[in-house]
Amino acid sequence: MTAEYFLVLGLIGVAFFAVAGALLGYEKNISGFGVVVVATVTALGGGTLRDILLSKPIFWIETPDYLYSTYAAIIATVLLIRYLPSVNNYYFLVVDAIGMAIFNIMGIEKALISGSGLVVAITMGITTGIFGSLIRDVICREVPSVMRNEPYASACLAGGLVYAALFSQDISYIWCILGSLITTISLRLGSLHWGWHITIFRKKDREVSQKSEVQNS
Amino acid sequence: MTAEYFLVLGLIGVAFFAVAGALLGYEKNISGFGVVVVATVTALGGGTLRDILLSKPIFWIETPDYLYSTYAAIIATVLLIRYLPSVNNYYFLVVDAIGMAIFNIMGIEKALISGSGLVVAITMGITTGIFGSLIRDVICREVPSVMRNEPYASACLAGGLVYAALFSQDISYIWCILGSLITTISLRLGSLHWGWHITIFRKKDREVSQKSEVQNS
Amino acid sequence: MTAEYFLVLGLIGVAFFAVAGALLGYEKNISGFGVVVVATVTALGGGTLRDILLSKPIFWIETPDYLYSTYAAIIATVLLIRYLPSVNNYYFLVVDAIGMAIFNIMGIEKALISGSGLVVAITMGITTGIFGSLIRDVICREVPSVMRNEPYASACLAGGLVYAALFSQDISYIWCILGSLITTISLRLGSLHWGWHITIFRKKDREVSQKSEVQNS
Numbered sequence: 001m002t003a004e005y006f007l008v009l010g011l012i013g014v015a016f017f018a019v020a021g022a023l024l025g026y027e028k029n030i031s032g033f034g035v036v037v038v039a040t041v042t043a044l045g046g047g048t049l050r051d052i053l054l055s056k057p058i059f060w061i062e063t064p065d066y067l068y069s070t071y072a073a074i075i076a077t078v079l080l081i082r083y084l085p086s087v088n089n090y091y092f093l094v095v096d097a098i099g100m101a102i103f104n105i106m107g108i109e110k111a112l113i114s115g116s117g118l119v120v121a122i123t124m125g126i127t128t129g130i131f132g133s134l135i136r137d138v139i140c141r142e143v144p145s146v147m148r149n150e151p152y153a154s155a156c157l158a159g160g161l162v163y164a165a166l167f168s169q170d171i172s173y174i175w176c177i178l179g180s181l182i183t184t185i186s187l188r189l190g191s192l193h194w195g196w197h198i199t200i201f202r203k204k205d206r207e208v209s210q211k212s213e214v215q216n217s
Numbered sequence: 218m219t220a221e222y223f224l225v226l227g228l229i230g231v232a233f234f235a236v237a238g239a240l241l242g243y244e245k246n247i248s249g250f251g252v253v254v255v256a257t258v259t260a261l262g263g264g265t266l267r268d269i270l271l272s273k274p275i276f277w278i279e280t281p282d283y284l285y286s287t288y289a290a291i292i293a294t295v296l297l298i299r300y301l302p303s304v305n306n307y308y309f310l311v312v313d314a315i316g317m318a319i320f321n322i323m324g325i326e327k328a329l330i331s332g333s334g335l336v337v338a339i340t341m342g343i344t345t346g347i348f349g350s351l352i353r354d355v356i357c358r359e360v361p362s363v364m365r366n367e368p369y370a371s372a373c374l375a376g377g378l379v380y381a382a383l384f385s386q387d388i389s390y391i392w393c394i395l396g397s398l399i400t401t402i403s404l405r406l407g408s409l410h411w412g413w414h415i416t417i418f419r420k421k422d423r424e425v426s427q428k429s430e431v432q433n434s
Numbered sequence: 435m436t437a438e439y440f441l442v443l444g445l446i447g448v449a450f451f452a453v454a455g456a457l458l459g460y461e462k463n464i465s466g467f468g469v470v471v472v473a474t475v476t477a478l479g480g481g482t483l484r485d486i487l488l489s490k491p492i493f494w495i496e497t498p499d500y501l502y503s504t505y506a507a508i509i510a511t512v513l514l515i516r517y518l519p520s521v522n523n524y525y526f527l528v529v530d531a532i533g534m535a536i537f538n539i540m541g542i543e544k545a546l547i548s549g550s551g552l553v554v555a556i557t558m559g560i561t562t563g564i565f566g567s568l569i570r571d572v573i574c575r576e577v578p579s580v581m582r583n584e585p586y587a588s589a590c591l592a593g594g595l596v597y598a599a600l601f602s603q604d605i606s607y608i609w610c611i612l613g614s615l616i617t618t619i620s621l622r623l624g625s626l627h628w629g630w631h632i633t634i635f636r637k638k639d640r641e642v643s644q645k646s647e648v649q650n651s
Contacts, residue, residue, distance in 0.1 A: 249588070
């Protein structure tokens with residue numbers, strides 16, 4: 001039962017991230033085959049790193065369905081954009097948030113199955129959730145989402161804590177997943193909509209100009 | 218026999234990529250030891266990722282000959298540049314194309330030997346072919362070649378399809394390799410010479426300025 | 435005995451790199467949770483790559499103490515910066531140099547234990563020493579330290595050669611470590627203080643402007 005949920009969630013997760021990658025490629029006006037590369041890296045990067053770290057076979061090599069799901073989502077997105085060119089940045093953020101929330105859970109789950117403790121599992125969830133989009137942003141020369149002062153990795157962390165709390169109460173698996181998904185997605189999208197942000201450091205006046213340079217360059 | 222071809226091809230491939238990395242370091246005027254780091258990462262990055270993904274021992278740890286070939290090629294390139302400083306960007310592109318074509322084949326071959334199907338194998342070939350130069354471009358803060366609207370990953374894809382087609386016809390191994398090499402290299406160099414390009418998306422007028430920013434920054 | 439030294443050295447090494455990552459995040463005015471991500475990647479990146487390459491279990495998954503040491507160092511640094519905001523770039527460079535020197539030794543040591551030869555081991559030391567800070571600089575859109583014309587990877591190389599020389603003389607383990615640490619740290623900090631640099635290529639006049647662009651952008 002768990003394995004089936006896992007596969008379905010995973011296929012949906014890679015598809016969402018593939019769409020997010022293709023949309024960013026479109027935004028950055030990469031018109032060639034590079035769009036496929038960026039979208040594939042976004043979709044498979046986080047889970048690949050998770051499997052490498054846990055010394056498991058890479059998920060898309062063991063189960064090529066993930067690869068087919070990725071390629072199908074990319075082709076669908078490319079066709080959609082060609083015929084509906086009004087797609088905008090808002091869709092990208094929603095799709096990216098859903099993908100991140102799903103991968104966060106999958107990272108936690110797979111680490112727990114491998115016998116890791118909770119701190120390692122939550123770290124693995126964050127890694128799985130943010131790594132694909134981190135590589136995508138680096139390749140596209142964007143400021144990585146995780147470096148902006150909006151909840152991103154912290155939305156993964158919150159989703160992970162909710163998952164752990166529900167799981168420890170022996171609540172049914174499907175509710176653990178839903179609770180974590182809703183927490184991560186609503187924190188991420190809520191923060192974008194209402195401008196929530198986390199401040200660990202008080203801003204330094206002398207570097208405000210330097211900061212804006214980083215964010216805009 | 219196959220293993221010997223494989224070793225010889227690989228030693229040539231890492232040497233070509235090491236030369237390409239050292240030439241880019243020279244172009245970017247990195248004058249210190251960083252040139253060696255960039256060239257080594259370029260030469261070994263793609264094959265290292267391939268071996269990690271396939272859960273094989275890393276090729277240059279198992280067979281240090283690859284490491285010696287890399288270092289020898291770097292030293293030779295540095296000496297050549299010091300005494301023949303007229304080396305220009307054209308050599309870089311040729312050397313980079315040959316290295317990519319060789320690594321593409323090696324990625325496909327090693328994935329097939331591991332029992333992967335054709336879609337996974339061709340994905341692995343592209344990954345092996347482009348990953349070293351992708352890290353190199355990220356470290357050197359260049360726009361990654363794969364993001365430019367010229368055949369790059371797609372030249373690997375074409376080479377992979379030719380390889381698969383010839384292989385499925387029971388044609389002798391050496392001709393499969395040659396056919397794939399010629400396809401990839403001629404597509405890549407032909408596109409640079411005659412300006413071929415692939416257009417997946419129609420250009421968006423409103424973002425042409427944004428695009429040129431990406432390409433030039 | 436060796437294993438205990440190894441653990442203590444490692445816990446100190448990840449803590450130093452975590453501090454260096456948090457300080458760079460502060461310098462770049464990342465005020466949110468991204469600071470934790472950058473610091474964690476810096477602390478664990480090099481050792482993670484080493485363990486992946488050597489096909490060993492990842493050190494912070496096998497021994498979560500490393501993860502706790504990283505998080506504790508990050509929290510301590512954040513608190514310190516909040517109450518002592520006069521922390522400056524000099525501390526960053528010292529902490530970064532010490533972390534690099536420790537990881538260099540740990541990479542060499544772990545490769546030798548795995549049965550690798552000396553060239554592979556020294557390559558692994560450099561990889562372990564520089565990879566965490568390389569990812570950190572890429573994520574923060576800094577020119578990677580290793581690309582600047584100051585001893586960085588070469589300080590690791592020197593430390594590795596000293597370690598190998600002392601080790602081959604059957605000198606006590608603690609002196610091998612100290613000799614290597616002192617060599618790497620003093621080369622790195624000495625070069626920053628007195629402006630030593632390595633010149634592999636003679637500078638090309640026509641590209642001096644391009645170079646300054648790379649270094650300043």
